[in-house]
Structures are given as structure tokens and as C-alpha cells.
Amino acid sequence: MSPIFYFLAMLTLGGAVAAMSLRNPVHCALSLVVTFVGLAGVYLGLGAHFLGLSQVLVYVGAVAILLVFVLLLTRGSGKDEFDERPDRWWPALGVGGGLGGVLIAVVLAQPGLALRTAPPELPTVRALGESLMTDFVLPLQVVGVLLTAALIGAAVLALSDRRRTPQDSGPVTSREEGETRR
Amino acid sequence: MAATLDQLFVQLLHGMTAPLPEAIRPWVALAISLGAILAVFGLCFGITTVCERKAIARMQNRLGPNRVGPYGFLQFAADGIKTLTKEDIVPRTADQVVHFLAPLALLVPVVLTFLVLPFGRNMTAMDLEVGLLFFFAAGASTELAVFMAGWSSRNKYSLLGAMRAIAQMLSYELPFILSTIGVVMITGALSTTKIVEAQAAAPGEWLARWHVFTPWGLAAFLLFLIAAFAESNRSPFDLPEGESEIVAGYFIEYSGFKFALFFMAEYLGMFSSSGMAVTLFLGGWTAPFAFLDWVPSWMWFFGKLGVLIALFIWVRGTTPRLRMDQLMDFAWKFMLPLALIILPTAAIWHYAGRGWLGWLVTAPIVVGAYVLLGRSLVGRRRIRQRSYRYAAT
Amino acid sequence: MLGIGLIKGLAETGRNFVGSYLDPDRLVTVEYPEERLPVKENFRQFPFLVFDGEKADIGLRCVACQICEKECPPQCIYIEKSKDKKPDHLGKPQFYPAVFDIDISVCMSCQICVEVCPFDAIKMDQQFELSTADRFRGLLLTRDRLAKPNSHFQAIHPRDAAEIDMRRVDERAKAEAKAKADAEAKAKQATAAAPGATKAVASTPKPAAAPANEGAIS
Numbered sequence: 001m002s003p004i005f006y007f008l009a010m011l012t013l014g015g016a017v018a019a020m021s022l023r024n025p026v027h028c029a030l031s032l033v034v035t036f037v038g039l040a041g042v043y044l045g046l047g048a049h050f051l052g053l054s055q056v057l058v059y060v061g062a063v064a065i066l067l068v069f070v071l072l073l074t075r076g077s078g079k080d081e082f083d084e085r086p087d088r089w090w091p092a093l094g095v096g097g098g099l100g101g102v103l104i105a106v107v108l109a110q111p112g113l114a115l116r117t118a119p120p121e122l123p124t125v126r127a128l129g130e131s132l133m134t135d136f137v138l139p140l141q142v143v144g145v146l147l148t149a150a151l152i153g154a155a156v157l158a159l160s161d162r163r164r165t166p167q168d169s170g171p172v173t174s175r176e177e178g179e180t181r182r
Numbered sequence: 183m184a185a186t187l188d189q190l191f192v193q194l195l196h197g198m199t200a201p202l203p204e205a206i207r208p209w210v211a212l213a214i215s216l217g218a219i220l221a222v223f224g225l226c227f228g229i230t231t232v233c234e235r236k237a238i239a240r241m242q243n244r245l246g247p248n249r250v251g252p253y254g255f256l257q258f259a260a261d262g263i264k265t266l267t268k269e270d271i272v273p274r275t276a277d278q279v280v281h282f283l284a285p286l287a288l289l290v291p292v293v294l295t296f297l298v299l300p301f302g303r304n305m306t307a308m309d310l311e312v313g314l315l316f317f318f319a320a321g322a323s324t325e326l327a328v329f330m331a332g333w334s335s336r337n338k339y340s341l342l343g344a345m346r347a348i349a350q351m352l353s354y355e356l357p358f359i360l361s362t363i364g365v366v367m368i369t370g371a372l373s374t375t376k377i378v379e380a381q382a383a384a385p386g387e388w389l390a391r392w393h394v395f396t397p398w399g400l401a402a403f404l405l406f407l408i409a410a411f412a413e414s415n416r417s418p419f420d421l422p423e424g425e426s427e428i429v430a431g432y433f434i435e436y437s438g439f440k441f442a443l444f445f446m447a448e449y450l451g452m453f454s455s456s457g458m459a460v461t462l463f464l465g466g467w468t469a470p471f472a473f474l475d476w477v478p479s480w481m482w483f484f485g486k487l488g489v490l491i492a493l494f495i496w497v498r499g500t501t502p503r504l505r506m507d508q509l510m511d512f513a514w515k516f517m518l519p520l521a522l523i524i525l526p527t528a529a530i531w532h533y534a535g536r537g538w539l540g541w542l543v544t545a546p547i548v549v550g551a552y553v554l555l556g557r558s559l560v561g562r563r564r565i566r567q568r569s570y571r572y573a574a575t
Numbered sequence: 576m577l578g579i580g581l582i583k584g585l586a587e588t589g590r591n592f593v594g595s596y597l598d599p600d601r602l603v604t605v606e607y608p609e610e611r612l613p614v615k616e617n618f619r620q621f622p623f624l625v626f627d628g629e630k631a632d633i634g635l636r637c638v639a640c641q642i643c644e645k646e647c648p649p650q651c652i653y654i655e656k657s658k659d660k661k662p663d664h665l666g667k668p669q670f671y672p673a674v675f676d677i678d679i680s681v682c683m684s685c686q687i688c689v690e691v692c693p694f695d696a697i698k699m700d701q702q703f704e705l706s707t708a709d710r711f712r713g714l715l716l717t718r719d720r721l722a723k724p725n726s727h728f729q730a731i732h733p734r735d736a737a738e739i740d741m742r743r744v745d746e747r748a749k750a751e752a753k754a755k756a757d758a759e760a761k762a763k764q765a766t767a768a769a770p771g772a773t774k775a776v777a778s779t780p781k782p783a784a785a786p787a788n789e790g791a792i793s
């Protein structure tokens with residue numbers, strides 16, 4: 001294990017701890033980004049370039065932005081502190097602990113966990129793409145359909161909301177304006 | 183002679199790292215390349231700002247800066263000294279840590295994008311197998327820095343500017359990436375070096391195989407360029423820093439050196455996007471005609487880069503700023519569908535071949551899609567006199 | 576079609592770009608410190624004090640009546656009257672300003688001081704390059720810096736100056752004629768009343784000067 005790995009591991013864990021313990025939600029989101037970056041670094045260190053860079057592209061470039069947007073748009077930036085809800089601690093701990101337990105159990109159940117000195121030959125991007133497009137084409141399509149459905153659902157929700165309250169404070173387009181004038 | 187000149191910098195780097203032990207050699211080489219990139223593009227940044235001001239002034243029949251140095255070309259040095267010596271003001275209510283980190287978080291990914299650009303033959307600082315992905319990953323993480331800057335300043339204008347910037351960057355990221363996928367499909371590689379090599383003239387041919395010389399490549403190049411304009415927040419997509427309404431957008435609360443960093447990151451982003459456009463569509467460091475091969479490869483790269491930067495400046499001097507709804511319409515209703523149509527077109531081109539058959543099949547698709555989408559975007563709208571609800575007419 | 580407008584626009588800016596190098600007449604910029612446009616006659620910046628003749632301390636027209644000091648809206652004029660008197664251009668003894676300061680960091684160039692001055696002593700200058708490193712002393716103009724010869728006024732406001740000069744010459748001629756007439760009248764009186772001759776001669780200037788002063792005010 002190289003010092004780089006330890007550095008990245010510290011970065012990842014530190015980010016995760018900060019994300020859980022900081023008081024300001026936006027700070028928490030930014031700490032989570034540090035975790036994402038650290039994880040991507042670990043992937044890159046393992047030689048999984050495609051995975052690591054996709055991690056940065058998707059998580060730092062899109063998911064983190066989504067997080068902070070949600071925080072800003074739902075809570076308002078003026079209200080910085082979480083409100084303390086001690087009664088929610090126990091279910092949260094239960095869900096988190098359960099999920100963590102399952103993950104650890106799965107990893108421990110793998111037969112080849114014993115540290116190998118020579119890692120297996122990593123697949124190239126081309127091999128990755130080929131297996132995605134041949135062996136795993138059905139799961140890929142299913143995931144695609146799922147995401148599209150989610151997207152359409154979000155669009156429908158947003159649209160119906162506007163139709164219900166047309167006089168809402170939504171932006172007045174120039175066309176509407178012209179007609180009210182006439 | 184030509185070959186030595188071509189490989190001059192490669193040899194130089196090799197000579198500098200040769201005496202070092204094997205283990206640290208690649209890291210030192212990377213550090214030297216990074217330093218060279220920073221120096222060269224830092225200077226480029228300075229010169230570009232002067233040239234831009236002069237060129238735009240001439241387009242408006244003005245003189246432009248002409249006081250410092252010969253023909254005013256040292257203006258950037260004066261500006262640099264000025265910004266460096268200015269007081270660094272942090273708003274009292276600002277989020278100090280995030281406010282401090284934002285310019286760094288913006289500049290570092292932008293500089294990293296240069297690492298995968300092939301500046302010449304054997305002149306890629308970090309020749310990754312997934313170089314293109316690296317470019318986009320680094321480019322995508324600048325959005326978060328923009329948010330950090332806008333949010334931590336605790337200023338309405340900066341937050342508005344950040345919101346606009348992120349909305350714009352997210353929207354244009356899709357065509358930005360999608361337009362390159364055709365190239366990846368044709369060359370079958372994500373490595374920038376391989377993409378460039380695939381565009382060199384085949385032995386016996388006089389014209390290089392630049393992707394821009396194909397119907398789908400031309401369309402994808404234009405899409406990529408437009409998205410690059412938007413990603414670098416330059417006119418006509420400079421809403422995030424619309425001076426007339428939100429003063430300076432997300433970096434309104436920055437002064438002195440940090441302001442300069444933002445400014446520099448913006449220009450460096452423009453350079454790296456242009457460099458990527460050169461790499462993907464204009465054949466990188468390859469010569470357009472086979473008989474021009476003797477010109478050193480890095481000269482071709484920087485020449486093409488200069489042409490693209492001139493185009494950036496020219497467009498900035500020409501276009502007014504778009505409105506937010508026009509911006510979004512353009513991204514989602516024109517660029518995204520066109521990028522999606524280009525993908526199968528590139529596939530058809532791959533199978534129809536480079537000959538007349540390929541042209542005959544793909545050119546009508548691209549032109550037809552362009553015309554139809556363009557008409558659906560602007561054709562329907564009737565332009566009539568504006569009326570205002572509150573202002574007296 | 577989409578994009579035509581952009582190409583037209585690019586062609587237009589390109590034409591201007593090339594044209595500005597070929598045809599210098601297109602450039603509208605005046606390179607200020609080296610080139611400058613002539614200032615308009617009605618342009619005004621800050622007030623100055625006019626003096627006649629060569630010497631500022633003799634020819635200053637201001638009589639320290641302090642009307643301008645009272646009228647100045649931002650109160651940027653400060654005047655101290657002299658203890659002694661000096662003859663003005665009509666020969667009448669007048670006060671003069673021992674101190675006359677204008678703080679041009681306060682002055683708003685309203686020209687009210689000029690409008691109210693009955694003696695044409697204060698006028699608006701056209702000097703605008705007043706930047707200084709000392710924002711206190713450098714912007715507080717004292718009497719010596721405010722005093723400028725009538726020839727300067729003639730140069731910057733030729734029409735006003737010509738009119739005022741004519742008026743002043745007329746006044747002076749009238750005053751002299753009147754003084755002469757009075758003197759003659761006095762002389763006649765004196766010859767009529769011979770014994771008081773010496774006393775009458777000594778008192779002649781007084782009645783002669785009084786009407787002249789009134790004429791100057793109107």
C-alpha cells in the first residue's frame with residue numbers, strides 16, 4: 001500500500017466524517033464532494049481509469065450540483081443550521097448500520113479477498129464498451145428506460161404544477177404580456 | 183533538421199529527466215510539463231487579453247489600449263501588476279473557507295485539462311487511454327467551484343450569477359460531450375493522441391483526414407464550438423456575468439489576486455476547449471496537406487489554436503447577449519437534438535465510407551436536420567412590436 | 576435560416592475591423608493628452624478672480640463685498656475684508672479681499688457667484704486639469720491662485736469679455752467726465768468764493784466719486 005493510497009483514504013474518510021458532522025448543510029454537501037473525489041482517486045490508483053473519471057464526471061459534475069441546488073431551493077440559504085430531531089436518530093442508525101452490514105458481509109463473502117500481489121490484467125475501455133454493448137446490453141437498456149421514465153415523470157410533475165396555478169408568480173412571458181395589453 | 187525542430191521540446195524534457203532515478207522520472211516529467219503549460223498559457227492569457235481588447239476596439243472603430251509598451255502590447259503586464267498589488271477584500275459575512283477555496287477549485291481542474299491535450303507529436307503531458315473522459319471530468323468539476331464562489335460570497339448578485347452559470351454549463355455540457363462521441367465512434371479511441379493520429383493524411387493522400395472535412399464532423403465541430411463558447415461563459419453566452427444586471431456575477435465579491443485567478447481560469451478554459459476542438463476536429467498537430475508535413479507539429483497546433491481564439495474574439499465583438507429563455511431553448515431544442523442526429527450519421531459514414539456514397543447519404547441528413555431544427559427554433563416566432571406593461575409607450 | 580444573422584454580423588464587424596486600419600477617419604478616439612478638442616466658449620469649470628493690468632494685487636476687481644460668499648449654495652467661498660482701502664479703476668477707494676479662498680472640492684460649478692457679483696470680479700474658468708496629490712491644500716484655491724489677468728478672461732470668453740470691457744470703458748469715461756464737470760463746477764464755485772479756495776479743492780474728490788460708484792453698481 002502506497003502513501004498515496006493512505007492519503008486518498010484519509011481524504012475520503014475525512015470528507016465523509018465532515019459531511020456527517022458539520023452544521024451547515026452546504027458545507028456538508030461540499031465535504032461529500034471531497035469524498036467523491038477521494039473515491040475517484042482510489043479508483044484511479046487501482047488502474048480503473050474509466051470508472052474513476054466517470055465518478056468525477058457524474059458525481060462531482062452532476063450529483064453534487066444537484067445536491068447543493070436541492071439544498072438551496074428547498075431550505076433557503078438563510079437558514080444554515082439543521083434543526084435537531086433527536087427522535088430520528090435511531091431509525092437512521094438502523095438503516096445505515098443495516099446497509100453497512102450488508103455491504104461488509106458481501107465483501108467478506110467474496111472468495112478472492114486475500115491480498116494478491118499481482119492484480120489481474122485490467123480490461124481496456126474498448127473491452128468494457130464491448131461487454132456493455134453485448135453481454136450486458138439488456139441491463140443497460142433497462143437502466144436507460146428507468147432514467148428516462150424518471151426524467152419524464154419529473155417533467156410531468158413540474159408541468160402539472162404550473163397548470164394548476166396559472167396566476168402563480170411564474171415568469172410572465174412577453175407573449176402573455178402583449179395579450180393582456182391588448 | 184525538421185525532425186529535430188519537431189521534437190525539440192520532447193528532447194529537452196527527456197534530457198532534463200534522464201539523470202533522475204526511474205521511479206520518480208514520470209512524476210518529474212509531469213511536473214515540468216505542468217510548469218511549461220502554466221508558463222506558456224499564462225503568457226497566452228496575457229497576450230490574448232491585449233489582442234482581444236485591441237481587436238474589439240477596432241471592430242468598434244476605436245483605438246484600444248496603446249499606452250504601455252510598443253503598441254500597448256505590455257498592457258497585460260500593467261494590468262497584472264495592478265491586480266496583484268490590490269487589496270484582497272473578503273466580505274465580512276462571507277463563508278471564509280469556501281470563499282478562499284473557490285478560485286483554487288476553479289483553476290486547478292482547468293489547468294488539469296491541458297494535461298491531456300496533444301500539443302505536438304509525442305507532446306501529450308499525460309497520455310491517458312481515457313484522455314477525453316479526463317478532459318470532461320476535469321471540466322465538469324469547475325461548476326462546483328462556480329457554485330462555491332457564488333454561494334460563499336453571501337451576495338444576491340453572486341448567487342444569481344452562480345445559478346445562471348451552473349444552469350448554463352449543465353445545459354451545454356450535454357451537446358459539448360455528445361458532439362464528441364461521433365469522433366470517438368469513428369476513431370474507436372478515447373485517447374487524444376490516437377484521435378489525432380487517426381486524422382493524419384494516409385500515405386499517398388494529399389488531404390488530411392480531419393473530421394471537420396466530413397459532413398457530420400463539420401456539424402459536430404460547430405456544435406462543440408458553440409458549447410465551448412457557453413462553457414467558457416463568453417459572449418453571446420455571458421449571462422453569468424451580465425454587467426448590466428448582476429454586475430460581475432459569481433465573482434463579484436472577489437478582488438485583487440483572486441479576481442485575477444477567476445479571470446485567468448475563464449481564459450484558460452477557453453484555451454483548453456479550443457485546444458480540444460483542434461484535437462478532435464481540426465486534426466490536432468497534423469498538417470492539412472501532406473506536402474506541408476515538414477512544418478513542426480506544435481506549430482500547427484498553436485496556429486490552429488490561434489485561429490480559434492481569434493474566432494472567439496471576433497464573435498465576442500459581434501454578438502449581443504442572449505436572454506435566458508433563448509439560451510435554454512437553443513441548448514435543449516436545437517443543439518441537443520442535432521447532436522443526437524449526428525451520432526447515427528457518424529455511424530452511417532463509418533459504414534458508407536469516405537467516398538461519394540458517404541457524402542451523398544450523410545450530407546442531406548445533416549443539412550436537413552439543421553434546417554428543420556433551425557426553423558422550428560426561430561421560424562415559427564412572429565416578431566412584432568413589443569409592448570410594455572408598465573413603461574409608457 | 577438559422578445562422579445567417581450571425582454571419583452577417585461577423586461580416587459587419589470584420590469590415591469595421593479592416594476598415595479601421597485602412598481608413599483612419601473612422602477612428603473617433605481623441606488621444607487626450609496629446610490631442611485635444613477645442614473647448615466650447617460656454618464651457619465652465621471653477622471660478623477665478625479677474626484683475627486688470629499687470630499686477631494681481633493692484634488690479635483685482637473684487638471689492639470684498641462678500642455677496643458671492645453669502646450666495647454660494649455649498650458655502651465654499653471664504654473672504655476676509657482688508658482693513659485699508661485701495662482705489663478701484665474709477666479711482667474710488669475700495670476694500671479689497673485680504674483672503675479669498677474657494678474650496679473647489681466643494682464647489683459645484685453653479686456659476687451663482689458669477690451671476691451675483693456686481694463688479695464683474697469673478698468669472699468661470701475653463702481650466703479642468705486640476706488633479707493634485709494633495710487633496711486638502713491642492714484643492715483649496717487661495718487668492719493668488721485664483722487671480723488671473725483680464726487677458727485670460729478675454730481669451731476664454733471673448734464675447735462676454737468684450738461686452739464687459741466696453742461697459743467698463745464707458746463707465747470710466749463717464750466717471751471722468753463727471754469728475755471733470757464737478758471739478759469745473761467746484762472751480763467756478765471756488766472762484767466765486769475766493770477765500771475758501773484751498774478748502775474747496777481739498778474736498779473735490781468726494782462728491783465726484785459718489786455718483787461714479789453708483790453707476791458701477793447699476
Ligand code: SF4
Nearest residue numbers: 647682683685686688
Ligand atoms: S460656482 Fe457656485 S459653488 Fe462654485 S464658488 Fe461659485 S457659487 Fe459657489
Ligand code: SF4
Nearest residue numbers: 637638640641643692
Ligand atoms: S461678489 Fe464679486 S466683488 Fe463681491 S466679494 Fe464676491 S467676487 Fe468680490
